[in-house]
Amino acid sequence: MRIYGYLAKKVGDLTIKYSNFPESYVKKSYEQVYWKTPAGYPQYKKAQVARKKYRFTTNRPWTGQFRQQNEPGTLRKKVFVEPIRDWTFFRGDRVEVMVGKDKGKQGIVSQVIQERNWVIVEGLNTHLRVVGKDKNFPGITIQSEAPLLVTSDVKLVDPESLKATDVEWRYTEEGDKVRVSLASSRIIPIPKTAEETIDYKSKELYIDNIEKDTTADAATKITFAPKLRTFEMDIMEEMGIKEDRVPAKSYWY
Amino acid sequence: MNTVIIKNIFRSTTTLCMRSQKSINTAAACIVKRDFHTTKPTQDLMEFFDAKKNWPETNIRVGRAWKLDELRLKSNTDLHKLWYVLLKERNMLYTMEHECNERVRLFPNPERIDKVEESMNNIESVIRERNIAYYKLETGETGERPVKDVINLIGMPEKYQPSEYDTPKFMNTRWVRPYLKHGFINSLAVKKFRRLYNEKIHSEVRKAHNRDFNHVQHLLKRFPNLDMDTLKAEYPNVDIEKAKRTKKSRGHFMPTY
Numbered sequence: 001m002r003i004y005g006y007l008a009k010k011v012g013d014l015t016i017k018y019s020n021f022p023e024s025y026v027k028k029s030y031e032q033v034y035w036k037t038p039a040g041y042p043q044y045k046k047a048q049v050a051r052k053k054y055r056f057t058t059n060r061p062w063t064g065q066f067r068q069q070n071e072p073g074t075l076r077k078k079v080f081v082e083p084i085r086d087w088t089f090f091r092g093d094r095v096e097v098m099v100g101k102d103k104g105k106q107g108i109v110s111q112v113i114q115e116r117n118w119v120i121v122e123g124l125n126t127h128l129r130v131v132g133k134d135k136n137f138p139g140i141t142i143q144s145e146a147p148l149l150v151t152s153d154v155k156l157v158d159p160e161s162l163k164a165t166d167v168e169w170r171y172t173e174e175g176d177k178v179r180v181s182l183a184s185s186r187i188i189p190i191p192k193t194a195e196e197t198i199d200y201k202s203k204e205l206y207i208d209n210i211e212k213d214t215t216a217d218a219a220t221k222i223t224f225a226p227k228l229r230t231f232e233m234d235i236m237e238e239m240g241i242k243e244d245r246v247p248a249k250s251y252w253y
Numbered sequence: 254m255n256t257v258i259i260k261n262i263f264r265s266t267t268t269l270c271m272r273s274q275k276s277i278n279t280a281a282a283c284i285v286k287r288d289f290h291t292t293k294p295t296q297d298l299m300e301f302f303d304a305k306k307n308w309p310e311t312n313i314r315v316g317r318a319w320k321l322d323e324l325r326l327k328s329n330t331d332l333h334k335l336w337y338v339l340l341k342e343r344n345m346l347y348t349m350e351h352e353c354n355e356r357v358r359l360f361p362n363p364e365r366i367d368k369v370e371e372s373m374n375n376i377e378s379v380i381r382e383r384n385i386a387y388y389k390l391e392t393g394e395t396g397e398r399p400v401k402d403v404i405n406l407i408g409m410p411e412k413y414q415p416s417e418y419d420t421p422k423f424m425n426t427r428w429v430r431p432y433l434k435h436g437f438i439n440s441l442a443v444k445k446f447r448r449l450y451n452e453k454i455h456s457e458v459r460k461a462h463n464r465d466f467n468h469v470q471h472l473l474k475r476f477p478n479l480d481m482d483t484l485k486a487e488y489p490n491v492d493i494e495k496a497k498r499t500k501k502s503r504g505h506f507m508p509t510y
Contacts, residue, residue, distance in 0.1 A: 022318060025367040080468075082476045085483040151478070199314060206316075211304065212342075213316040223328040230387045230396070231380045234329040252399060252415040253422045
């Protein structure tokens with residue numbers, strides 16, 4: 001009997017934000033429920049047999065490749081991920097690589113995989129892999145970036161001195177939570193590219209689907225006026241429905 | 254006239270994407286366009302299906318679900334209308350999904366169903382909030398169906414929902430008094446069940462604790478710069494000081510903590 005809450009803390013917040021999917025959909029897309037107790041029978045407690053351990057990779061959880069890598073029956077060795085309280089790295093951040101053959105070089109974060117504490121920096125920490133090698137075909141060589149651990153392999157870059165610094169989250173006088181570089185106390189703003197999702201690059205650039213979407217104006221327009229009425233009473237008044245009948249006395253037990 | 258205008262705005266609107274101040278110009282244009290809506294709203298069974306031009310599409314872009322705070326700004330009439338717009342959209346999506354499954358085709362953007370469900374759940378929450386506020390003010394109780402926490406015949410906690418009857422309890426001869434009067438049955442079978450069930454729960458709790466303790470040991474072994482406060486927040490039931498003293502948690506480094 002597997003408990004529902006297990007799937008709750010699996011996928012990172014940034015992954016859900018990037019996907020632009022509702023959280024329930026993301027969970028449904030990668031969970032593998034093998035059997036559930038039949039619904040509507042009070043004698044059977046709500047329980048399910050489902051996969052609990054997933055191997056999170058550079059493939060996003062709702063993709064087909066993720067499903068292939070986590071096929072039912074595949075057992076992978078456990079990966080230990082250091083718990084981080086405040087996530088500090090976002091897409092578009094300038095970071096410096098601290099390990100590997102690209103040590104000392106600075107690059108821009110192109111992908112954030114929170115489930116493994118990974119960050120993929122554009123063009124750095126790369127390796128070559130050959131795809132489609134055949135007897136007659138030499139294959140296509142692709143340069144692909146390897147992920148870097150957020151805790152040890154990568155550091156944020158101070159915007160003015162352009163040097164790698166450790167970063168802390170602090171509150172400004174206005175009350176905003178900002179990243180402050182410990183070396184120079186300068187604020188490192190969250191880049192604009194961080195709000196990018198699969199559907200849009202930035203919120204201003206999103207084009208509404210006229211037939212389906214409500215515009216921001218229509219949605220934020222306040223039409224509510226507090227009245228001492230229930231929802232049903234209010235609707236009846238608006239529609240001119242008159243109900244004079246008094247309901248008979250009923251007992252609840 | 255007012256209702257017609259509002260109907261136009263909500264006619265085919267279900268979801269939204271929040272936009273910044275810059276987008277107000279484009280938003281105004283959208284509203285104008287909607288008053289001169291070119292596609293005729295079909296008043297027949299074809300409303301169960303999407304617009305024909307969307308049928309060959311593989312990606313139908315749609316905004317996010319309505320949030321609770323956005324819905325709290327709306328009047329009851331608007332919520333009432335929005336509910337039916339969402340209901341029709343939900344029916345359309347389920348019809349399209351069914352048709353796609355029948356014809357073995359890919360149903361584009363299945364997350365739309367989740368967005369509509371979320372919006373509808375949010376509308377229900379807002380309406381319930383408003384009704385509860387009224388009833389609590391006027392009567393002192395929530396107007397909802399009462400729910401009582403009771404212990405049933407086998408000693409398990411259950412939520413009993415009273416039903417509505419026309420005769421009071423003492424007069425109602427047909428009503429079978431459930432566990433409310435008898436409570437827990439003191440028989441061998443029930444005691445055996447309780448024993449085994451408690452053992453099961455105890456075993457689960459113990460295994461979860463052991464699992465977490467083991468996990469913490471492994472984290473301490475692998476990560477030299479682990480933040481103790483974060484660890485405590487993630488695993489509040491684990492005795493971290495005890496974990497640090499074990500052989501399994503010794504890593505190949507000098508501990509800084």
